[in-house]
Amino acid sequence: MNYRDTMKINAAGHLEIGGCDCVELARQYGTPLYVMDEEYVRSVCRAFKQTIEKTYGSGNMAYASKAFSCKAIYNVMKQEKTFIDVVSGGEIYTAASVGFDMSGAFFHGNNKTDGELELAMRTGVGTIVIDAADDAERIDTLARRFERVQNVLVRVNPGVEAHTHSYIQTAKVDSKFGFSVSSGAATAAIKDVLSRKNLHFSGLHCHIGSQIFDRSAFALAVDVMTDYMRELAGEGIEVETLNMGGGFGVHYTEEDPKYNVDEYCDYVSLLTRTLCECVERKNLKKPFFVIEPGRAVVGEAGVTLYSVGAVKDIPGVRKYVAVDGGMTDNIRPALYEAKYEAILANRANDEAKEKVSIAGKCCESGDIIIKDICLPEAKRGDLIAVFTTGAYCYSMASNYNRNAVPPVVFVRGGKSGYAVKPQTYEDIARLDAIPQTE
Numbered sequence: 001m002n003y004r005d006t007m008k009i010n011a012a013g014h015l016e017i018g019g020c021d022c023v024e025l026a027r028q029y030g031t032p033l034y035v036m037d038e039e040y041v042r043s044v045c046r047a048f049k050q051t052i053e054k055t056y057g058s059g060n061m062a063y064a065s066k067a068f069s070c071k072a073i074y075n076v077m078k079q080e081k082t083f084i085d086v087v088s089g090g091e092i093y094t095a096a097s098v099g100f101d102m103s104g105a106f107f108h109g110n111n112k113t114d115g116e117l118e119l120a121m122r123t124g125v126g127t128i129v130i131d132a133a134d135d136a137e138r139i140d141t142l143a144r145r146f147e148r149v150q151n152v153l154v155r156v157n158p159g160v161e162a163h164t165h166s167y168i169q170t171a172k173v174d175s176k177f178g179f180s181v182s183s184g185a186a187t188a189a190i191k192d193v194l195s196r197k198n199l200h201f202s203g204l205h206c207h208i209g210s211q212i213f214d215r216s217a218f219a220l221a222v223d224v225m226t227d228y229m230r231e232l233a234g235e236g237i238e239v240e241t242l243n244m245g246g247g248f249g250v251h252y253t254e255e256d257p258k259y260n261v262d263e264y265c266d267y268v269s270l271l272t273r274t275l276c277e278c279v280e281r282k283n284l285k286k287p288f289f290v291i292e293p294g295r296a297v298v299g300e301a302g303v304t305l306y307s308v309g310a311v312k313d314i315p316g317v318r319k320y321v322a323v324d325g326g327m328t329d330n331i332r333p334a335l336y337e338a339k340y341e342a343i344l345a346n347r348a349n350d351e352a353k354e355k356v357s358i359a360g361k362c363c364e365s366g367d368i369i370i371k372d373i374c375l376p377e378a379k380r381g382d383l384i385a386v387f388t389t390g391a392y393c394y395s396m397a398s399n400y401n402r403n404a405v406p407p408v409v410f411v412r413g414g415k416s417g418y419a420v421k422p423q424t425y426e427d428i429a430r431l432d433a434i435p436q437t438e
């Protein structure tokens with residue numbers, strides 16, 4: 001089970017996170033409930049940031065905020081002095097609204113709208129990542145209107161495939177993201193940028209996939225990217241910033257390795273060592289180095305608490321333990337066949353002697369949070385904690401079946417507080433209207 005320093009089973013046999021008893025949290029805030037371990041988020045940020053500073057020098061981590069986006073998390077990043085990644089107008093708006101210094105934001109997307117680009121200009125987004133044939137032209141035109149020179153990175157596709165679930169791979173040649181290096185499309189895009197007065201070419205970006213544990217994939221990507229930097233240097237083009245993207249793996253189930261903060265430091269220092277070695281061997285100017293972890297920063301910080309409701313036993317077939325949430329707060333099992341671990345958080349020391357499936361309450365047979373897990377015999381009112389739900393759960397939540405999206409509480413040092421307040425039925429119906437079509 002995924003217990004870290006800030007997580008334990010207390011004397012009452014309850015799961016405790018950040019010094020807060022989960023049974024108490026469920027009583028105070030209700031279920032379903034997303035619980036985020038703020039100290040863990042901060043410690044991973046510090047590990048990434050300090051490792052880059054110590055082993056490389058000039059660089060930073062950019063938190064890929066699509067993993068979990070709300071005011072509170074941007075506020076944490078502001079305090080930890082990280083950069084951020086944003087991929088939409090909504091993320092730009094949210095980050096800017098807490099006074100995040102947007103010069104430290106990278107704006108990504110394979111299809112940025114006019115409105116989003118304007119918002120990026122108005123809020124002073126530091127770097128826009130070119131990822132479409134006409135991005136350079138559109139951003140150049142806007143930057144002229146805003147009387148500025150906009151920093152841009154060009155997202156390239158190094159053709160390195162990380163070993164991961166095929167649905168979430170993005171660096172194959174057949175991808176909607178990035179310009180291919182091998183076809184010459186990347187160099188053409190860079191030359192297009194260089195020809196424009198209101199754009200400044202600051203460097204290269206790549207992102208080779210998600211949930212990657214195979215460090216050699218990252219090392220290979222650094223090698224390929226620095227080969228490409230060498231090629232560009234030959235044409236007199238300097239890469240000031242090298243952004244290697246995110247994709248660092250986290251522990252969901254026992255099939256996944258379990259990294260503590262020190263191991264993330266090792267992971268990052270392998271990257272920086274490889275980069276230092278490549279820069280020296282290929283006689284390059286040392287670029288400013290950026291990585292963009294999302295999942296690794298918030299994934300393991302999150303736990304979802306559910307109350308057990310109906311239990312359906314189909315003798316000889318399967319026992320379903322239904323909870324008061326489901327695919328509306330965690331779409332990943334239905335979307336990617338993602339796997340999770342869970343415990344009975346109110347009776348954590350009881351023997352897990354039953355194989356059951358944890359079902360959601362939504363009207364979809366595929367709404368199963370965990371298929372086949374051993375738990376103590378669960379009864380109505382028991383509390384289930386599902387681990388590693390901090391990334392891509394709240395951010396992908398929906399109001400399917402008009403279920404409310406659960407609130408998010410941050411816990412730290414025995415204190416807890418809302419990061420996202422509970423949605424009411426009025427909130428859900430607030431934007432509904434009756435069209436006058438008669």
Ligand SMILES: *Cc1c(COP(=O)(O)O)cnc(C)c1O
Pocket residue numbers: 064066067085108207209210211245246247248292293294295296391
């Ligand atoms: C999704 C994404 C990330 C973060 O990926 P994780 O797997 O959450 O670390 C970083 N950069 C880009 C461009 C992305 O699309």
